[in-house]
Amino acid sequence: MKRLIKNSIICFLTLVCFIQANAQRIIKKTEAIRSYSNIKINGLADEEIWSKCPVASDFYQFQPINGKPSKFNTEVKICYDNSAIYIFARMYDPYPDSIPKELGVRDEQELNADYFNISINPFNDGIHEFVFAVTSSGIQLDFKSTSGEYDETWDAVWQSAVNIDSLGWCAEIEIPHAAIRFPKTLGKPWGVNFWRAHQRSQEISCWNKVDNSNSESGNQSGEITGFTSIVPPLRLSFMPYISMYLNHYPYNIVGKENMSTSINGGMDVKFGINESFTLDMTLIPDFGQVQSDEVVLNLTPFEIKYEDKRPFFTEATELFSKADLFYSRRIGSIPIDYFNIQNKLSDKDSIVKNPIETQLINATKLSGRTAKGLGIGLFNAISGNCYAEVQDKYGNKRQMLTQALTNYNIIVLDQVFKKNSYVSLVNTNAYYDKGGRMANVSGTEFKLANKNNSFAVFGNAALSEKFDSVNSNALSGFKTNISYGKISGRFKFSLTQSILSNHYDVNDLGFLEFNNSLQNTAVVNYNFYNPFYKFMSLLNELRLDHSNQYMPYHFENFELKTTTTATLKDFSTLTVMLDLIPFENYDFFEPRIQGRYLRKSSSWWVYTLFSSNIRKKVIWEANAGYLNGKGDFKDSFWWDAGPKFRFSNRFSISYNLSIDHEWHDIGFAAFDLTNTNHVYMGKRDVRRIENNIGLNYIFSKSVSLKLVSRHYWSTVDYQSFYDLQNDGSITPSAFNQNLNNSFNAFNVDFLFSWRFAPGSELNFVWKNQILTSDNKTFIPFSENFTNTLKSDQMNSISLKISYYLDYHYLRKKASIK
Numbered sequence: 001m002k003r004l005i006k007n008s009i010i011c012f013l014t015l016v017c018f019i020q021a022n023a024q025r026i027i028k029k030t031e032a033i034r035s036y037s038n039i040k041i042n043g044l045a046d047e048e049i050w051s052k053c054p055v056a057s058d059f060y061q062f063q064p065i066n067g068k069p070s071k072f073n074t075e076v077k078i079c080y081d082n083s084a085i086y087i088f089a090r091m092y093d094p095y096p097d098s099i100p101k102e103l104g105v106r107d108e109q110e111l112n113a114d115y116f117n118i119s120i121n122p123f124n125d126g127i128h129e130f131v132f133a134v135t136s137s138g139i140q141l142d143f144k145s146t147s148g149e150y151d152e153t154w155d156a157v158w159q160s161a162v163n164i165d166s167l168g169w170c171a172e173i174e175i176p177h178a179a180i181r182f183p184k185t186l187g188k189p190w191g192v193n194f195w196r197a198h199q200r201s202q203e204i205s206c207w208n209k210v211d212n213s214n215s216e217s218g219n220q221s222g223e224i225t226g227f228t229s230i231v232p233p234l235r236l237s238f239m240p241y242i243s244m245y246l247n248h249y250p251y252n253i254v255g256k257e258n259m260s261t262s263i264n265g266g267m268d269v270k271f272g273i274n275e276s277f278t279l280d281m282t283l284i285p286d287f288g289q290v291q292s293d294e295v296v297l298n299l300t301p302f303e304i305k306y307e308d309k310r311p312f313f314t315e316a317t318e319l320f321s322k323a324d325l326f327y328s329r330r331i332g333s334i335p336i337d338y339f340n341i342q343n344k345l346s347d348k349d350s351i352v353k354n355p356i357e358t359q360l361i362n363a364t365k366l367s368g369r370t371a372k373g374l375g376i377g378l379f380n381a382i383s384g385n386c387y388a389e390v391q392d393k394y395g396n397k398r399q400m401l402t403q404a405l406t407n408y409n410i411i412v413l414d415q416v417f418k419k420n421s422y423v424s425l426v427n428t429n430a431y432y433d434k435g436g437r438m439a440n441v442s443g444t445e446f447k448l449a450n451k452n453n454s455f456a457v458f459g460n461a462a463l464s465e466k467f468d469s470v471n472s473n474a475l476s477g478f479k480t481n482i483s484y485g486k487i488s489g490r491f492k493f494s495l496t497q498s499i500l501s502n503h504y505d506v507n508d509l510g511f512l513e514f515n516n517s518l519q520n521t522a523v524v525n526y527n528f529y530n531p532f533y534k535f536m537s538l539l540n541e542l543r544l545d546h547s548n549q550y551m552p553y554h555f556e557n558f559e560l561k562t563t564t565t566a567t568l569k570d571f572s573t574l575t576v577m578l579d580l581i582p583f584e585n586y587d588f589f590e591p592r593i594q595g596r597y598l599r600k601s602s603s604w605w606v607y608t609l610f611s612s613n614i615r616k617k618v619i620w621e622a623n624a625g626y627l628n629g630k631g632d633f634k635d636s637f638w639w640d641a642g643p644k645f646r647f648s649n650r651f652s653i654s655y656n657l658s659i660d661h662e663w664h665d666i667g668f669a670a671f672d673l674t675n676t677n678h679v680y681m682g683k684r685d686v687r688r689i690e691n692n693i694g695l696n697y698i699f700s701k702s703v704s705l706k707l708v709s710r711h712y713w714s715t716v717d718y719q720s721f722y723d724l725q726n727d728g729s730i731t732p733s734a735f736n737q738n739l740n741n742s743f744n745a746f747n748v749d750f751l752f753s754w755r756f757a758p759g760s761e762l763n764f765v766w767k768n769q770i771l772t773s774d775n776k777t778f779i780p781f782s783e784n785f786t787n788t789l790k791s792d793q794m795n796s797i798s799l800k801i802s803y804y805l806d807y808h809y810l811r812k813k814a815s816i817k
Contacts, residue, residue, distance in 0.1 A: 028208045029189070030056040032078040032226035035086065039079070043163030043172045045088050053077035053088075056194060056222075059205040064531050066212045070205035072168075076118075076194045078224060082231045084176045089116050091136075091196055093168035100199050100615070101137040101164075102649045103698035105706065106755070107152060110614050112646065113137045114199050116171045119145065119221065121191030122182030125373050126219030126419025126453075128318075129191070130180045134160040134171045137649065138701045146318045147422075147447065148216040153314035156180070157237075157759035157804055178235040178806065181276045183371035186230055189223035199615060202536075202571050212529050214488035219419045219453055235272020236807035239759065241265065243286050243800035250792045268312065268802075277368030277376070282312045285360055287332075289751075289765045289800055297714040297743040299667060299686065301589045302513040312363060319367050319377035319412045322424040323443035323460040326379075326410060327511035330430075332360035335386045335402035344400065348393035358383040358403050375414035375424075382407050385433075404434035408509055420453040422446065426462075430508040437468045439508035443479075454488045459496075464505050477504030477515065485523075492525040502551045502594075514589055517556070519547040536567040549588050554597075557585040575609040590668050591679045591724055598666070598681065599728035603629040619644040621656075634665035642692070650698045660688040666730065669721055669739055679724040680735045688714045689781065702755040712745040713784060715777040740777045744788045746770040759804025767796045 035049045045051075055077060059070040073092040080086065091114065093099055102112040117133030133141040140160055144151040156179035163170045182190070194207040208222035245262045266284035273279055290309040298304050306329060308314055313328035320326045335358050341351060363381035370376070383406045387399040407430070414424040424445040431438045443462030449455065459482035465474040478501050485494030502516035521544065528538040541563045547556040558581065565575040587598040605627035612620045622641035629635055642656030662685065669682035695707040718739050722730035748768040755761050770793040776784070 026209065028056070028222040030054050030076075030078065030192075030222065030224050032080050032085070032224055034226070034229060035079045035081045039081075039086050039174070041086075041159045041161045041172050041174045043161035043170050045077075045090075045170070045172070049079050050077055050088055053079055056207050059194070059196060059207055060209040062195070062204040062206050062210055062212055063529075064203065064536050066529055067209055070196075071201065071203060072196070072198055072205070074116075074194070074196050074205065074207075076207065078226075080227065080230065082177075083233060084174045085120075087118055087171075087173040087175070089171045089173075089194065089196075091116060091168045091170070091198075093198075095200075096164055096166060096168050098200060099136050099164055099169055101135075102646065103137050103701060104135075104139050105696070105698065105704045105753070106139065107141050107143070107155070108139065109141065111135060111137070111139065112199060112615050112649075113139070114169065115141075115195070115197035117141070117195045118173070118175075119191075119193045119195065119218070120175075120180065121218060121221060122180060123369055123371070123373060123416075124189055124191040124223065124419075125369075125416040126191065126221070127216075127416050127422060128369070128375075129218045129221075130156075130175075132156070132158060132160075132173060132175055133195075134162060134173060136162060136164065136169050138162045140701075144318055145218055147218070149318075151315075151318050153311070155311070155315060157806070159758060176806075177230065177232045177275075178237065178270075178272060181278065181368055182227075182230075184275050187228050189225050190227060191218070191221040192224040193217070193221040202615075211488060213490060213492075213527065214453060216420070216453060216487075232272075232275055234807055235270070235278070237270045237759075238805040239268040239270075239802050240805070241267065241286065241800060241802040243288065243798060245288060246797045247795070249794045273366075273368070276370060277366065279364070279366045280312070281362065281364045283362050285310075285312060285363070286800065288796065289763055289767075289798055291708065291749050291751075292710075292747040292767060292769060294710060294712070294747075295745040295771065296712060297688075297716070297741065299716065301592055301668065303507075303511075305511055305513075317365070319375055319414060320365070320379055320410050322412055322414060323426045323445040323462055325426055325428050325441050325443050325462060325506055325510045327507075327509070330507075330509050330511075331363070331381045331408055332358055332383055334358075336432075337402040338388075341388045341390070341400055341402060345390060346392075350391050351388060352391050352397060353389040354402070355386055355388070358386045358406070369414075369416075373416035375412070375416070377410065377412035377414070379410035380408065401434065404432045406433070407431045410509070418449075418451070420447075420449040420451075420456075428506070428509045438466070439505075440465045440467070441506050441510065449487070452488075454486060455484075456487050457482070457484045459483055462504075462506070464503075466505065466508075475503055475505075477501045479504050479515075490527055490529070492523075492527070494521075494523045496521040496523075499550060516550045516588070516594075517547060518550045518553075519545060521545050531569065534569055536569055536571065538567075539563075539565045549586075554588075555586065556588065557581065558583055571613040571615070573609075573611045575607075577607040577609075578604070579607075580604045586728060591681075592668055592671075593677065593679060596677075596679060596724065596726075597728045598724065598730075600666075601630045601633050603627060603633065617646050619646070634662050636660065636662040636665075652696050654692075654694040656690075656692040658688070658690040658692075660686075662686040664719070666722075669718065670735070670737065672735075680733055681722045681724050681730050682718045682739065683720045683722070685717045685719065686714070688712070704753050706749075706751045706753070708747075708749045710745070710747045711785065711788070712743075713781070713788075714741075714743045716741045717777045738775055740775040742772075742774050742776050742779075742784070744770065744772045744784065744791075746788055746793075757804065759806075761800075761802055763798075763800045765796075765798050765800070767794075767798075769794045 031054050033053045055075045057075045059074045061068045076089045100112045104111045113135040119129045119131045121129045129145040144154045159174040197204050210217045210220045243264045247260045264286045269281045271279045287310040293306045308328045361382045366378040385405050386403045391397050409429045411427045416422045426443045428441045441464045445460040447458040461480045464477045467474050481498040483496040486492050498519045500515040500517045504515045524542045526540050543561045545559045561579045563577045581603045585600050590598045607625035609623040624639035627636045638660040640658040644654040646652045669680045672678035690712045693709045697705045721733045721735040723733040750766040752764040772791045
């Protein structure tokens with residue numbers, strides 16, 4: 001009977017897959033005209049060439065009523081020369097005085113302003129797009145899109161200007177050929193779409209019709225012809241920098257200065273090998289001005305993954321992200337033996353200096369795509385030897401290696417075909433100079449979709465290997481992840497199986513929380529994308545997860561989750577999520593010993609999120625949740641809320657307060673030092689309070705001031721301890737130590753930024769950081785905050801100037817002289 005039901009379900013899903021509309025998608029076309037005269041970017045169509053260009057118009061709504069004609073007329077024209085592509089767009093508006101014009105920093109998306117953008121795909125592969133956008137207040141945004149996933153860290157050097165007149169507003173854009181990559185063979189159509197956001201009506205419209213039930217819009221673009229005679233200039237640019245630092249930290253060590261100064265210099269280089277491939281290099285990079293991490297107290301058995309905010313490692317890295325094998329913060333991060341130095345010392349030794357980051361010497365990346373859709377990426381980085389300085393009882397100092405000189409490499413091949421499918425091959429390698437240690441990972445990622453991009457099989461797989469000079473046999477592991485589903489339309493579904501073997505490890509150059517897992521997932525969506533009743537849209541999802549330990553095979557968990565997100569007609573959003581774990585489950589990670597596990601009771605939780613219309617002067621976001629763990633396992637309650645005050649088009653302040661309280665949580669406490677297989681668990685109350693304040697003042701579209709302040713306080717109060725039994729149960733224990741913890745992280749980041757020329761910036765940054773930890777868990781918030789501010793703190797004041805030098809621009813200037 002079970003087999004009959006299973007076969008019936010398979011047959012039904014197979015039938016659904018083949019019942020689909022065969023209607024051909026309409027592809028709109030326009031043409032770019034070659035210009036033989038100079039074009040001044042001023043937001044005015046005052047050059048003769050604009051009167052000769054064909055007009056792309058008749059936009060369709062993307063939202064609120066998908067596929068209907070736009071309520072507002074938009075006209076776009078394109079021309080080009082050997083230096084750049086030029087776009088002129090007129091956005092008609094019957095009430096031009098009401099066009100919103102909030103200012104912001106570059107790439108800021110949630111502004112109260114209208115937007116125009118162009119999504120351009122020179123290879124017309126339906127997957128990879130360059131997106132350039134400008135707001136009605138003149139703020140630039142740019143990013144890359146790959147199969148609906150956005151790389152918002154990518155920054156190009158381009159020009160734009162806007163103008164508001166009696167008919168609405170206009171945008172004029174110049175995109176240098178050096179900013180994009182295009183096939184060497186010209187004459188074929190490029191993929192293109194134009195988008196407009198009208199803030200007052202919350203209408204988003206596009207030139208070529210896009211089905212908003214499919215998250216991938218790139219393969220629904222129109223086409224542009226006319227690029228037949230481009231003679232691109234040499235693509236070569238330099239960005240030298242100089243930075244000066246004044247740092248203060250009270251080391252309180254005799255003979256060691258608390259104040260230090262430094263002057264640094266380096267350079268980024270971009271070289272266009274041809275129209276399609278670009279070489280990027282950074283020499284002696286300086287990332288001291290990146291925003292501080294949001295440090296938290298980690299009680300989990302897993303590593304915390306922090307976002308990489310270093311520009312070189314975030315820009316144009318979409319190829320290197322294939323198969324999820326690259327975590328850029330591994331490069332120039334905490335040395336491998338940073339935490340092991342203390343264990344290697346005698347009682348009379350002390351650590352004088354232990355650098356928390358390895359020194360990055362250089363990094364290089366080569367990436368591009370051939371005319372036949374083959375993407376090629378090469379990445380290399382080298383970090384130098386890192387040493388801790390140690391002092392013995394006689395005052396003699398010596399160095400101890402915490403990480404040897406390390407060479408990191410990535411190779412990627414990514415073939416695109418049929419405008420909606422691709423197959424990628426990836427290899428990552430980390431080699432440590434001393435000890436002969438090497439980690440090698442080879443993987444693949446793929447997506448195979450039907451012609452209409454409505455059904456697809458997608459996934460990834462990888463094999464990891466680790467070698468050293470002692471063991472001749474490599475330690476190998478693997479992962480597989482494969483999904484099949486319907487990816488467009490009101491009804492969607494996906495079926496996924498993911499396997500991580502017990503020896504799979506990519507953490508030398510990638511990021512993996514845990515391995516030894518087998519998980520099956522089923523997801524069903526039923527969505528309403530167009531307005532009805534009081535809703536603008538209504539998105540519904542049902543998700544089932546069943547997980548097991550891979551080896552030895554053992555049940556872990558079964559989870560059922562439902563999520564509903566409603567966008568109301570006042571353009572506020574409400575999300576409600578329900579989660580149920582109906583059976584007893586097994587946690588194989590909390591004990592921190594392979595083969596041991598903790599039995600947990602069934603539980604359920606509910607979560608809700610509300611966000612108001614971003615057009616308002618005061619914007620609210622709030623969420624709250626409650627978790628009920630049956631039996632002796634944790635209950636918790638959390639909420640997070642805060643307003644953003646928009647005082648003017650230049651000035652805004654945001655505040656957020658987050659409170660999280662877990663009580664009678666059962667978790668790892670300690671190992672028995674006399675019996676390493678004996679684990680103590682603890683029942684604890686965990687409280688977290690976090691305050692965030694953000695201030696933005698925008699002097700102009702090129703000058704801004706930003707201040708971010710964060711205070712995070714987490715306390716852990718142990719009430720009782722238990723012995724973990726071999727069957728996963730716990731029994732009262734005689735173990736009794738004060739493991740209570742009160743952890744504070746306080747940060748202030750102040751940034752003054754002046755973009756004084758295209759691609760060139762002056763940044764003044766003040767960073768303040770305080771990290772404290774003790775066992776005072778029962779003190780008032782005000783007393784804790786006062787004590788935190790009185791603690792030792794790190795202060796850094798820096799000035800960094802980077803200047804963009806383009807070979808073509810310099811040559812033009814020289815010829816004029």
